[in-house]
Amino acid sequence: MAVVTESSVNSAASNKVWRQEESTPFVEIKQVTKKFDDFAAVKNVSLDVYKNELFCLLGGSGSGKSTLLRMLAGFESPTSGEIIIDGVDMSGIPPWERPINMMFQSYALFPHLSVEANVAFGLKRQRIANVEVKRRVADIIDMVQLGHLAKRKPHMLSGGQRQRVALARALVKRPKLLLLDEPLGALDKKLREETQFELMRLQEELGITFIVVTHDQEEAMTLSTRIGVMDNGVIVQTAEPHQVYEFPSNRYVAEFIGNVNMFEGHVFSDERDCVIIQSDDVLGQIQVNHGISCVPNQKVAVAVRPEKIRISRTMPDSDKNRAQGKISDIAYMGGQSIFKVMLDSEKEIRVTQPNVARFIEDRLTWEDQVYVSWDPDSCVVLTS
Template sequence: MTSSQPIDTQNATATANSNVPLWKQQDAEPFLKIENITKKFGEFTAVDNISLDIYKNELFCLLGGSGSGKSTLLRMLAGFESPTSGRILIDGVDMAGVQPWKRPVNMMFQSYALFPHLSVADNVAFGLKREGASKHEVKKRVAEMLDMVQLGHLGKRKPHQLSGGQRQRVALARSLVKRPKLLLLDEPLGALDKKLREETQFELINIQEELGVTFVVVTHDQEEAMTLSTRIGVMNHGVIVQTDEPHDVYEYPNSRFVAEFIGSVNLFEGKVVEDQPAHVRIDSAEAGGTLFVNHGISCAPEQIVHVALRPEKIKISHNRPDQTENCIQGVIEEIAYMGSLSVFKVRLPSGKEVRVTQPNFTRHMGERFTWEDKVFLSWDEDSSVVLTS
């Protein structure tokens, strides 16, 4: 059956792409475009030729250790540092020469930088008053933001009368009240304790989704980046070494650095003995056998590679499983009960230590393990990934 109605190809494409993230759409324009940005301090290169596209309404995390260049990159986006070379475009506008206060950007600092002598409401209103907004507009927007961060009843308090989590939300409200197109957050939850940090992460996600503001977050905390972000850019020595969604960064790291930096991982060094399009076999002296991975790689014959295997992918048992590959034997040296999971450190005959984690689904453990037990470790062929760098 055909229709005489003309097809609206533009709307059809938009509908088809509605559930596809912008960074996966070929025709999507990035909201923040970083082109070949380099920043040098004398002979030291803090940021080294980075190019990155971030899209509207993303909550993008720059993740890295101390000295990786993530905060320097954030400061260049804010205008507090000038690039040595390269350029930054926000919503299609080149930021070269644009002063920080003239950019459609606001920044939330780790220290929160609240004015101790001002009330909560006056802290949030400060930027609007400096811009000359009317009293009615200031009052309205401050009230809206305080309600959004659930502090509407604390507007008259001073910062010293608030908890750490409340001060964090005041700083967030102050950063958002001017309605920036882009909000930069430098270690925003670093000053909070673990439980409060976990609770605040979800509050931050909800606020970002409600406002639709693009967030770029700098953090060194892997769990925080995994929880918050739509995508993660992992930084090392001034370079972004991998950009992906959290699941892909964790499950498919592109290097040993990323595999070790994100979560816990076991790495087995070995030599490629069979490389097919659909699978690869690695002879590993460390593992004490042949490792089979059901994906191909691009490498030289007999190249030395590493097989990355997450601890939770490994099965542990007293009896040998019915498989000849991806099965190794060792002795339990350490056991740690962590509540939701148990951690085992198993020593192989090669001396290699393997970390295994098991979830504690019930109060009563099934198969019991103790120190010095001889055990078998096994895993599925799709549980590991081969790393060539």
């Protein structure tokens, strides 16, 4: 488990410098576009990343996140726009002269070199004195907990160990900015979860700004101070993880981050403190306790996360935010159970419940007739 320390990273995250008007961005991406012939992989993207952040660029295949990372690293040049790092315009500055290091998804370790030789490679090319190289290599290898494997070759290591060698090699040069392209993609689920905490611990100890590219929503939610969600070459939302999950900016973000139930409908009434949606999906009305910018009868979608929904054989008291149906499938996941419910409207939804008790006498089962319900504060109206 990660050890929480009083580091500059913790300070940056707890103070939320990105919310402070006087804060100066460490990385500034200004209206950057990248075209390959007639195809725009990145479209007029602007983004600020602050010192000591662990920022995640999250998106599916072809969303433009890796292209944006490669422009930061200097492997690609923007078609238009500016990239500024620590106050310096990166235009025309080659990758090896930027205050950056990059860790690739493949790790790209030298198979004929030992762990310590792999880590030392970049320092030796900078012609740093051997005594200093040995000290820094030993320090970083110990930090990634590989000191006992320093003499081994990459083929003698596990996937997680190779990942840590690649990370040590990237960190030993003490870059101002570390770029990580799908750094945990080659690891199995359990090892990936453990390594996420290792990344967070190392970043806390070193105080280096990290920008991580990933397609894994859980990885981004776990690691990041903030997330930039990309789709079709555009950043569609930048926010802290809980904000992206609980308050998605549009339907794409809601559906891409985690699981969500979407109820289609139209605006029935728009009051000062709530909105009433008429929805055929629930054969009734949905109340949402926040206002929206809309017109009467506008078509909208209401997003409700599966864990926010209650499921019971008993009819709820309220005549809003409820529906009736039948359990069509159940998946027992250990810590939680997933229920698929076919509503009377023939819309299937997902409900999750934590398994807090080891034994339930009258457990819900297949084909049970049930009611589902949720609170007015548990849903979000999406107009796009």
